[in-house]
Amino acid sequence: MTALEFVLICFAGSIVGGFIGSLLGLGGGLVVIPMLTLALKVDIRYAIGASIVSIIATSSGAAAAYVRERMTNLRVAMVLEVATTLGALTGGYLAGRIAGRWLFVVFGVVMACSAVMMLRKRRNAASDEGEGTPWANYLRLNGSYYDAALGKEVPYRVIRARLGLALMYVAGMMSGLLGIGSGVLKVPAMDLGMRLPIKVSTATSNFMIGVTAAASAGLYFARGDINPFIAGPVAAGILVGAMIGARVMGRLQNALIRYVFVVVLLIVSAQMLLKGLKGPS
Amino acid sequence: MTPIGSGAASPSAPQEDRRVVRVEIVISWVLRVGVVTSLAVVVVGLVLIFVHHPELLTSATRLQDLTQRGTVFPHTLSEVFQGVMQTRGEATVAVGLLLLILTPVTRVAVSILAFIYQRDRVYTFITLTVLIILLMSFVIGRLE
Numbered sequence: 001m002t003a004l005e006f007v008l009i010c011f012a013g014s015i016v017g018g019f020i021g022s023l024l025g026l027g028g029g030l031v032v033i034p035m036l037t038l039a040l041k042v043d044i045r046y047a048i049g050a051s052i053v054s055i056i057a058t059s060s061g062a063a064a065a066y067v068r069e070r071m072t073n074l075r076v077a078m079v080l081e082v083a084t085t086l087g088a089l090t091g092g093y094l095a096g097r098i099a100g101r102w103l104f105v106v107f108g109v110v111m112a113c114s115a116v117m118m119l120r121k122r123r124n125a126a127s128d129e130g131e132g133t134p135w136a137n138y139l140r141l142n143g144s145y146y147d148a149a150l151g152k153e154v155p156y157r158v159i160r161a162r163l164g165l166a167l168m169y170v171a172g173m174m175s176g177l178l179g180i181g182s183g184v185l186k187v188p189a190m191d192l193g194m195r196l197p198i199k200v201s202t203a204t205s206n207f208m209i210g211v212t213a214a215a216s217a218g219l220y221f222a223r224g225d226i227n228p229f230i231a232g233p234v235a236a237g238i239l240v241g242a243m244i245g246a247r248v249m250g251r252l253q254n255a256l257i258r259y260v261f262v263v264v265l266l267i268v269s270a271q272m273l274l275k276g277l278k279g280p281s
Numbered sequence: 282m283t284p285i286g287s288g289a290a291s292p293s294a295p296q297e298d299r300r301v302v303r304v305e306i307v308i309s310w311v312l313r314v315g316v317v318t319s320l321a322v323v324v325v326g327l328v329l330i331f332v333h334h335p336e337l338l339t340s341a342t343r344l345q346d347l348t349q350r351g352t353v354f355p356h357t358l359s360e361v362f363q364g365v366m367q368t369r370g371e372a373t374v375a376v377g378l379l380l381l382i383l384t385p386v387t388r389v390a391v392s393i394l395a396f397i398y399q400r401d402r403v404y405t406f407i408t409l410t411v412l413i414i415l416l417m418s419f420v421i422g423r424l425e
Contacts, residue, residue, distance in 0.1 A: 001341060002337060002338060002339060002340065002341055003331075003334075003337035003338075003347060004331060004337060004338050006347055007327060040348065041348055042348040043348060043349050043350050045350065046348065046350070053378050053381050053382060056316075056381050056382060056384065056385060057316045057319075057320065057381060060309075060312040060313060060315070060316045060384060060385065067302065067305045067306055067309050068306050068309070070302060072305075074301055074302065074305060075404070078392070078404060078407050078408055078411070079407055081389075081411045082407060082410050082411055082414070085411055085414040085415060086414055088418075089414060089417065089418055089421065092418065092421075092422075093421060096425055138403075139403065210312075210384075210385040210388075211385045211388065211389060211411065211415070213385070214382050214383075214384075214385040214386055214415055214418075215414060215415050215418045216418065217381075217382045217418075218382055218386075218415065218416075218418035218419040218422060219418040219419070219421055219422040220422065221356055221375075221378065221379065221382060221419070221422065222356060222357075222418070222419045222420075222421075222422025222423045222425075223356070223422040223423075223425055224354055224356040225350075226354070226356070226375075226378055227347070227354055228326065228327075228330075228354055228370075228371045228374035228375055228378070229330075229347050229371075230347070230348070231374075231378055232323045232324075232326065232327050232374045232377070232378070233327065235320060235323060235378065235381065236320050236323055236324060239316070239320060
């Protein structure tokens with residue numbers, strides 16, 4: 001294989017990865033990292049470095065639309081970013097310290113959990129009852145959003161801000177360690193933990209993902225783990241794929257196809273896990 | 282229909298927050314431009330690599346050189362800068378990726394200005410903390 005072929009394969013594969021990621025609402029990282037490591041035999045740290053810069057590109061694109069629709073709770077995002085960026089620094093630091101095979105193991109486990117989470121029923125736990133907690137009131141985290149389906153402004157109160165911070169630290173750490181956006185952890189931390197409406201949680205998570213990714217991307221860059229031959233085509237490919245995905249059909253709703261993808265993701269996560277457990281080949 | 286822009290602004294939202302939202306909308310668009318620009322630089326860099334090294338187009342590379350750690354890429358500011366001055370492809374790709382990484386950092390920095398303008402001390406402090414953490418990541422990576 002020539003270097004040109006390698007770059008073009010990375011690019012084409014990342015378009016597919018970004019496309020599937022945006023259909024499933026998972027982001028490209030979970031799809032592209034197994035492709036790079038299992039199929040193209042790329043060192044997992046290079047794969048993670050390439051994925052983390054791609055996430056910045058995709059999240060910045062989507063964030064603009066959400067902010068404009070006033071779905072994003074900017075104050076919640078700013079507060080929680082303290083935790084996600086600290087977590088991302090921790091994760092990025094750890095990724096440079098532990099052996100590559102353990103990154104495969106953790107990736108396999110997190111990917112399997114993410115796949116199962118896709119089956120979660122998205123129920124709305126938000127409420128406007130009660131006083132709101134002292135922290136949430138002090139930081140003025142309570143808010144409201146315009147629900148197009150209901151046709152009215154929906155107010156909500158935020159609870160358990162400190163639990164949210166703790167969960168966000170973990171989400172940031174996974175993001176920095178594995179090069180994924182970890183929206184799959186951020187959204188439940190907000191809607192189940194802090195009782196934000198599901199739409200606000202999704203938009204706010206998307207807003208934070210880019211900033212979180214920048215924290216560990218800086219670390220990977222300075223360490224020399226961002227390989228231009230891989231990160232260049234992967235970042236461009238994932239963005240193109242995600243844009244096509246968003247334009248073609250938005251979020252995939254068909255239950256059967258979702259189940260098929262969940263099964264495929266579980267099989268791939270098992271392969272990642274096995275590769276890690278078998279050790280260096 | 283999804284409400285767009287000021288038509289969706291609720292009367293309950295505090296005046297000051299509406300200003301923050303407006304600033305964020307502007308920033309979001311700047312970020313989109315930033316993302317597109319940085320990826321354009323990345324593509325130019327990739328093209329430059331192959332222009333300068335035509336042998337990469339035809340001869341089979343040892344893939345290990347590309348996919349395994351050991352090869353050193355430009356990853357300090359001075360290396361990247363010197364490389365770009367010599368129109369080296371790898372360094373140009375690195376500049377594009379660095380711009381991409383810096384776009385969210387810029388967002389945070391501009392948000393700080395918005396909060397200072399509002400005299401919101403608590404949120405100025407919170408956002409400043411995030412910025413410091415982001416800048417620390419480059420330092421920690423260098424120290425390793």
